[in-house]
Amino acid sequence: MSVTGPAGFIASGIACGIKPSGDPDLALVASTHGPVPVAAVFTTNRAAAAPVQLSRRHLESTQGLARGVILNSGCANAATGAQGLLASQETCRVLADAIGGTEEEVLVCSTGLIGIPLEMERITSHIDALVSSAGSSRDDARRAATAILTTDTHAKEVLIEADGFVVGGMAKGAGMIAPNMATMLVVLTTDAKVSPAQLGAALRSGVRDTFNELIVDGCTSTNDTVVILASGAAGEVDPVKFESAVTLACTKLALLLAEDAEGTTRVASIHVTGAASIADAKRAGRQVALSLLVKTSLFGSDPYWGRIVSELGASGAEFDIDRVSVAYGGVVVCKNGIEVDHDVASVSDHMRLQHVRVTCDLGLGSAEATILTTDLGHGYIDENMRTS
């Protein structure tokens, strides 16, 4: 059900002709009861695409109310100048005409190639079809989740059933998923009755330890956006349980993104323990997670712990090589900075799994953090070496 799981939402996904393949490339998630509380987190990239610029403006002008989100894939509408902004504006205006309300009550997302003009008419001429085909079935949600994909190999949906309310979501990712998001679009919906401010707080908290701690290639995109809409249909909810449910939805989607990252064969969680501070734990974990050498070793199923130690030392986190330990799948291979006798066969088996666990204990304090990363292999090169 994903985004149509919570009462009060309809979704739709169709092909409007942006993708040369003819695959679905236009999606809608909309409220069935007028404007509802909304919150969003956007890319920090200063080359933010037109849809990001416009959605930020809309959120501000409505102070957190929206009727829906329209998303296209196949073109990022980034680095497209004034014409690009106009295209996003026109998209919102035409959708508002179709579903009622003002254009400020519409958010817009785009994903795909950067620097290519968005053929606005393809979208605007299909908005009637998009709206008229929207519904609240599982299939409608799946059509929306499919229409936002780029190099993803499958739709990514989640539905969290919580204490008297639900949180649904869809995501697209594939490449460029750096800390602080990247080439990632996520739409979450919930039937919880929460204010825009509560919604924003829960979303920022949910994003922090999930999408922001997932690294594919360290690139930060022009377009990434996470939006959450709350219909209120389920009534008031416990704020702590609400935040947990949003975080869980983000966690599950982040894992789906990692597993389906461009050319990925393996996902690794880098768990840093014993750091002097949480900031240090994250810094150390990110340095390891971003390392091309570590990622290439993961691809080769090679437990080369020396590279892990080198990255920890290079991270800028407080570090004493004589206290550091490294374990793969719980088997300690390096202790106090040097190799220790260990079960080589067991490590070797672990390195071949689809999910590898690397634990780095800095031996300095009690702070910890977990960063999710992917391996780097030939598939990534093949996916990205040419855009056409």
Next chain:
Amino acid sequence: MSVTGPAGFIASGIACGIKPSGDPDLALVASTHGPVPVAAVFTTNRAAAAPVQLSRRHLESTQGLARGVILNSGCANAATGAQGLLASQETCRVLADAIGGTEEEVLVCSTGLIGIPLEMERITSHIDALVSSAGSSRDDARRAATAILTTDTHAKEVLIEADGFVVGGMAKGAGMIAPNMATMLVVLTTDAKVSPAQLGAALRSGVRDTFNELIVDGCTSTNDTVVILASGAAGEVDPVKFESAVTLACTKLALLLAEDAEGTTRVASIHVTGAASIADAKRAGRQVALSLLVKTSLFGSDPYWGRIVSELGASGAEFDIDRVSVAYGGVVVCKNGIEVDHDVASVSDHMRLQHVRVTCDLGLGSAEATILTTDLGHGYIDENMRTS
């Protein structure tokens, strides 16, 4: 001639059995006239290898005087604990016995796999052979330059003939060459008569815009070291000319390292102009140079300028997309943030060259910087996916 080009130096390179292949793996560069001024720049990695820790100590204790540098390849002697430090100490002690002077007058470098114990006896038992085979011929220098290689495909040497003095040098690199050096060993020699302080200033200046602006994979190694020794045989020199000659030697070696980086098929210079400050120009250039997506595009000869703009925007440098231009080989493809008509065939031809030039004009100020980077292709994955 490289390191034996300047009068007052001998060099040598032999096989001592660290490399399982039996290839040369032990090198010496030594003064023929006792202790001479020396300066060095080391890795900033907090997991610095034993030879780095010891060489730092020696430099400090002699206040910048040395008789020679001994280098081994095949084992980094990093993450090797107290035993590793002992191995480096013993190496220096035995060499000092052989060439005269104190062990503090010897610097030591290692490169190769991290976390593997250094078999000290292989080195110490070969020091007599190393010293007795040292000479000042072109071939002796080449033997030293060869014995420090790891995954490099060929020896890297340079000789700069300046105004009344010369600067020679040898380098090994291959992978992990990040800004602020990495898995790079360089020994420079000169016959200029300069103090340790002058030598240090010239070296830091030379390294700053060369090795520190070369990016292969963004990893910073445990072992990188650049050493310069000055025999004084040529007498006093002009300090400005001296600094220029050292910088030129570093520039040439940095280019050789880039060209021979692991699995590289192409080198690109990322020239950032119009930045608000030099720090911004470097920040923007490094972000582009480090980007897996940009590097993968370079491998595919794909002029995907959108990725360049995205990285500039993500770099943290002051940025206004409406002012940014991107050119490949001097052909502007993006102006004021959007694509402009350009000679597609000419860009396409340029992208197939071994040296690609990318110019990013931020349109904000007059500061500029150039970063050297390499492409990322299948060769890098193959080289690094497994250590054995």
